[in-house]
Amino acid sequence: MDVLELARWQFGITTVYHFLMVPLTIGLSLLVAAMQTAWVRTGNERYYKMTKFWGKLLLINFAMGVVTGIVQEFQFGMAWSAYSRFVGDVFGAPLAMEGLVAFFVESTFLGLWIFGWDKLPKKVHLACAWAFSLATMASAYFILAANSWMQHPVGIVLEDGRPRLTSIWAVLTNNTTLAAFPHTIAGAFAVAATFLVGIGAWHLWKKSDEEGVWRSSLKLGTWVGVVAFAVLAISGDVQGKLMFQQQPMKMAAAEALCHTEEPAAFSIFAIGDVRRPDCENVKSITVPALLSFLANNDFTSEVKGIQDLVPMYQEKYGTNYPVDERLGELSGKPIDYVPALPVTYWGFRLMIGFGAISAGLGLVMLWLTRGGRVPRGKWFPITALAGIATPFLANSFGWIFTEMGRQPFVVVPNPSGVDGVWMFTAQAVSNSAPGEILTSLIALTLTYGALACVEVYLIRKYVRGGVAGVIPAKTDDGALAFAY
Amino acid sequence: METLWFCVIALLWLGYLFLEGFDFGVGMLLPFLGRDNTERRVMINTIGPVWDGNEVWLLVAGGATFAAFPGWYAALFSAAYLPLTLFLLALIGRGVAFEYRGKVDSERWRKVWDTVIFVGSWVAALGVGLVIATTVIGLPIDANGDRVGSPFAAITLQSLLGALAIAGYALVHGAIFVSLKTEGEIRERARRMALTMAPVALLPLVALLLYVAGFWALPVVLFAGLALWRLWAGREGQAFAFMGLAVAATVTVLFASLYPNVLPSTLDPAYSLTVAGAASSPYTLTVMTWVAAFGTPAVLIYQGWTYWVFRKRIGVRHIPVH
Numbered sequence: 127m128d129v130l131e132l133a134r135w136q137f138g139i140t141t142v143y144h145f146l147m148v149p150l151t152i153g154l155s156l157l158v159a160a161m162q163t164a165w166v167r168t169g170n171e172r173y174y175k176m177t178k179f180w181g182k183l184l185l186i187n188f189a190m191g192v193v194t195g196i197v198q199e200f201q202f203g204m205a206w207s208a209y210s211r212f213v214g215d216v217f218g219a220p221l222a223m224e225g226l227v228a229f230f231v232e233s234t235f236l237g238l239w240i241f242g243w244d245k246l247p248k249k250v251h252l253a254c255a256w257a258f259s260l261a262t263m264a265s266a267y268f269i270l271a272a273n274s275w276m277q278h279p280v281g282i283v284l285e286d287g288r289p290r291l292t293s294i295w296a297v298l299t300n301n302t303t304l305a306a307f308p309h310t311i312a313g314a315f316a317v318a319a320t321f322l323v324g325i326g327a328w329h330l331w332k333k334s335d336e337e338g339v340w341r342s343s344l345k346l347g348t349w350v351g352v353v354a355f356a357v358l359a360i361s362g363d364v365q366g367k368l369m370f371q372q373q374p375m376k377m378a379a380a381e382a383l384c385h386t387e388e389p390a391a392f393s394i395f396a397i398g399d400v401r402r403p404d405c406e407n408v409k410s411i412t413v414p415a416l417l418s419f420l421a422n423n424d425f426t427s428e429v430k431g432i433q434d435l436v437p438m439y440q441e442k443y444g445t446n447y448p449v450d451e452r453l454g455e456l457s458g459k460p461i462d463y464v465p466a467l468p469v470t471y472w473g474f475r476l477m478i479g480f481g482a483i484s485a486g487l488g489l490v491m492l493w494l495t496r497g498g499r500v501p502r503g504k505w506f507p508i509t510a511l512a513g514i515a516t517p518f519l520a521n522s523f524g525w526i527f528t529e530m531g532r533q534p535f536v537v538v539p540n541p542s543g544v545d546g547v548w549m550f551t552a553q554a555v556s557n558s559a560p561g562e563i564l565t566s567l568i569a570l571t572l573t574y575g576a577l578a579c580v581e582v583y584l585i586r587k588y589v590r591g592g593v594a595g596v597i598p599a600k601t602d603d604g605a606l607a608f609a610y
Numbered sequence: 611m612e613t614l615w616f617c618v619i620a621l622l623w624l625g626y627l628f629l630e631g632f633d634f635g636v637g638m639l640l641p642f643l644g645r646d647n648t649e650r651r652v653m654i655n656t657i658g659p660v661w662d663g664n665e666v667w668l669l670v671a672g673g674a675t676f677a678a679f680p681g682w683y684a685a686l687f688s689a690a691y692l693p694l695t696l697f698l699l700a701l702i703g704r705g706v707a708f709e710y711r712g713k714v715d716s717e718r719w720r721k722v723w724d725t726v727i728f729v730g731s732w733v734a735a736l737g738v739g740l741v742i743a744t745t746v747i748g749l750p751i752d753a754n755g756d757r758v759g760s761p762f763a764a765i766t767l768q769s770l771l772g773a774l775a776i777a778g779y780a781l782v783h784g785a786i787f788v789s790l791k792t793e794g795e796i797r798e799r800a801r802r803m804a805l806t807m808a809p810v811a812l813l814p815l816v817a818l819l820l821y822v823a824g825f826w827a828l829p830v831v832l833f834a835g836l837a838l839w840r841l842w843a844g845r846e847g848q849a850f851a852f853m854g855l856a857v858a859a860t861v862t863v864l865f866a867s868l869y870p871n872v873l874p875s876t877l878d879p880a881y882s883l884t885v886a887g888a889a890s891s892p893y894t895l896t897v898m899t900w901v902a903a904f905g906t907p908a909v910l911i912y913q914g915w916t917y918w919v920f921r922k923r924i925g926v927r928h929i930p931v932h
Contacts, residue, residue: 185709186709186710186713188709189705189706189708189709189710190706192662192665192705193701193702193705193706194702195669196665196668196669196698196701196702197698197702199669199672199673199676200672200687200694200698202676202683202687203672203676203683203684203686203687203688204687204688204691204694204695205688205691207684207685207687207688207755207756208684210676210680210683210684210687211680211681211684211755213680214676214677214679214680214681214683214684214890215680215890215891215894216894217676218673218674218675218676218677218678218680218683218890218894219677219894219897219898219901221673221676221677222670222673222674222676222677222678222898222901223673223901223905224673225666225669225670225672225673225674226670226673226674226901226902226905226906226909227901227905229666229669229670230663230666230670230905230909230912230913231912233662233663233665233666234660234662234663234666234909234912234913234916235912236662237658237659237660237661237662237663237916238659238916238919240658240659241658241659241920242659242919245919245920246919285891290891290893290894291890291891291893291894291897292893294894294897556684556688556691556756557688557754557756557757558688558691558761559761561761562691562692562695562761563691565692565695566691566692566695569695569699570695570698570699573699573702573703577702577706580706580710584710584713584714587713587714588713
């Protein structure tokens with residue numbers, strides 16, 4: 127493998143991994159803040175226990191999100207230095223803002239929250255929970271603004287062959303960001319909600335102590351889940367329509383739509399080899415005209431297929447890579463504008479599929495446990511716990527789809543923006559030795575793998591321990607002794 | 611404007627070295643100062659609420675370098691790829707270790723994480739010293755800012771001296787911090803250890819500064835000397851403050867000797883990255899200036915408040931017996 131492939135694998139692995147922790151942190155921290163608010167306002171011990179129990183799981187997960195996040199920031203300079211030079215005038219700003227405005231708040235107030243239980247007045251301590259949970263969302267906003275700029279560059283002029291920032295406001299209010307943010311945040315709440323539902327249902331079935339805690343958690347999880355999935359569907363639709371305008375190739379690849387159709391059908395399931403951009407030998411189960419509606423809000427409209435898009439891209443962005451030794455084997459070669467179709471086609475379907483499964487599961491759980499009921503069969507806790515995986519999978523496949531779908535670009539050209547601002551992924555990597563990237567790829571993957579085992583082990587342990595496992599032992603002067 | 615941002619980056623590194631310097635030190639001293647599990651818990655609890663906030667200074671220094679000097683960020687980070695990888699692994703390890711150490715009540719479990727904290731803190735302190743020294747001393751970079759030569763180009767005698775310099779500083783700073791934040795036997799032990807090892811531990815730092823800036827090493831020696839004198843007199847708070855001045859002087863001297871370069875090329879001075887050449891556009895720098903002008907004071911206020919909330923000394927009596 128060459129530097130490009132290694133660096134891409136590394137970015138993919140570390141980012142998907144990082145994004146397993148992030149949504150749980152974002153969703154759970156706000157729910158924990160809400161539980162603590164309920165406790166402070168009502169004085170009901172049940173909410174205190176919920177705060178403690180879910181707060182502990184949040185902390186176990188948060189630590190991993192933090193340490194894997196540092197890798198993300200450093201990686202741009204380390205493995206993608208040509209990219210960093212090209213976009214630095216624009217892209218660095220939201221990253222720096224994330225650190226200065228959001229991440230500082232997150233880390234500092236989380237420290238205060240962990241250690242401040244007996245040191246701070248109740249309400250001040252509660253305010254710390256809100257500070258860090260809102261800061262996690264602000265973090266997400268800045269990072270999505272940075273990512274959205276790569277998907278759809280705005281607020282710039284082209285100067286000396288590089289984009290130069292002219293409006294930070296345009297970058298922060300990029301319509302791509304505005305669509306991606308609710309979708310991503312709703313995805314985070316879907317994760318947290320399913321987490322509450324799965325673990326709550328298991329404890330109910332086990333008849334653990336503190337039945338009230340588990341019943342309330344289950345209920346909270348289901349309702350948050352219902353809202354989250356509604357927002358996911360609506361924001362996903364908005365985002366999809368936007369993508370049809372901004373990145374038509376990505377959406378054609380999502381459908382493996384080879385030929386322009388009018389009206390276009392939505393493919394539910396394909397049999398055969400979707401790898402080929404000419405769609406030979408692919409049979410697909412379709413819903414007529416649905417894709418036209420998803421793309422343009424109009425059941426009769428035309429949707430462009432890959433075969434018609436390729437010549438358009440070639441005309442606008444060139445047929446061949448520039449001759450440049452840094453491009454290695456790709457130097458001077460024809461540009462393949464078609465993303466990896468099996469990845470985009472199936473990624474898109476798996477995102478929606480797993481999302482739908484986890485949405486349905488929440489509703490079923492709510493029905494099954496209505497009026498104090500708990501099903502006795504063993505299938506009940508197994509389904510509930512297995513369900514926890516589904517929104518994680520949906521999130522991962524969503525990101526894999528959207529990032530693979532913009533290939534071969536790392537900075538996708540904005541069809542209605544400044545001419546000449548785009549970058550091919552192949553041009554973005556550092557001038558590194560393959561051995562360097564291979565070393566870090568192996569080291570990070572092994573470390574991440576080991577840490578995943580530790581995190582799962584700890585979460586299991588504390589889930590099993592229930593409420594009794596998280597209420598701290600008091601010391602003489604009730605200091606911060608419990609945390610470590 | 612570029613010069614202002616050069617100063618801001620220096621300030622962020624200063625914040626990072628001053629704050630994370632002592633939590634590196636605590637980790638590096640863990641097996642030497644903490645005789646049993648309870649004492650080690652005392653040590654870790656002195657930094658427990660704050661280490662994560664301290665580490666954000668690094669993220670912001672990195673992010674600000676990316677935003678204000680993309681050329682510098684790209685050249686330095688890609689050229690020092692392998693040392694940075696090791697540094698990141700160390701940060702990952704010790705970060706997770708702090709949070710996970712107390713989550714299972716088992717001697718073996720704690721031992722594993724104590725080792726990770728210890729090794730991770732050493733590697734991270736050495737790593738950050740190596741990277742800072744590298745940017746001051748320079749790298750074999752070409753006109754494009756790309757490294758010419760081996761992946762180990764960043765590892766030179768001078769950069770290794772820089773690694774030892776920061777690690778040595780962290781040891782002394784960490785020991786002073788422990789003596790400032792604890793009570794009883796461990797406080798006294800930390801104080802004595804700081805005094806005994808300082809002459810040796812601070813030697814690489816002085817050597818580095820003499821090498822880079824000659825005469826200008828003097829203020830650092832002076833402040834460090836004052837710190838040790840106050841420590842000897844039993845005034846840990848003043849000693850800690852003087853260490854702060856010493857590290858401030860260190861960062862000032864290093865970055866002043868670097869200016870107007872940000873990363874000298876050891877191949878040809880014409881290839882050196884300069885403040886003007888590596889900087890972002892004036893508009894981006896203006897935006898960043900506004901963000902920093904409002905953001906930084908806020909950070910200082912609430913981080914300061916955190917230290918105030920946890921101002922009490924910690925001792926073995928605060929650790930519950932399992």
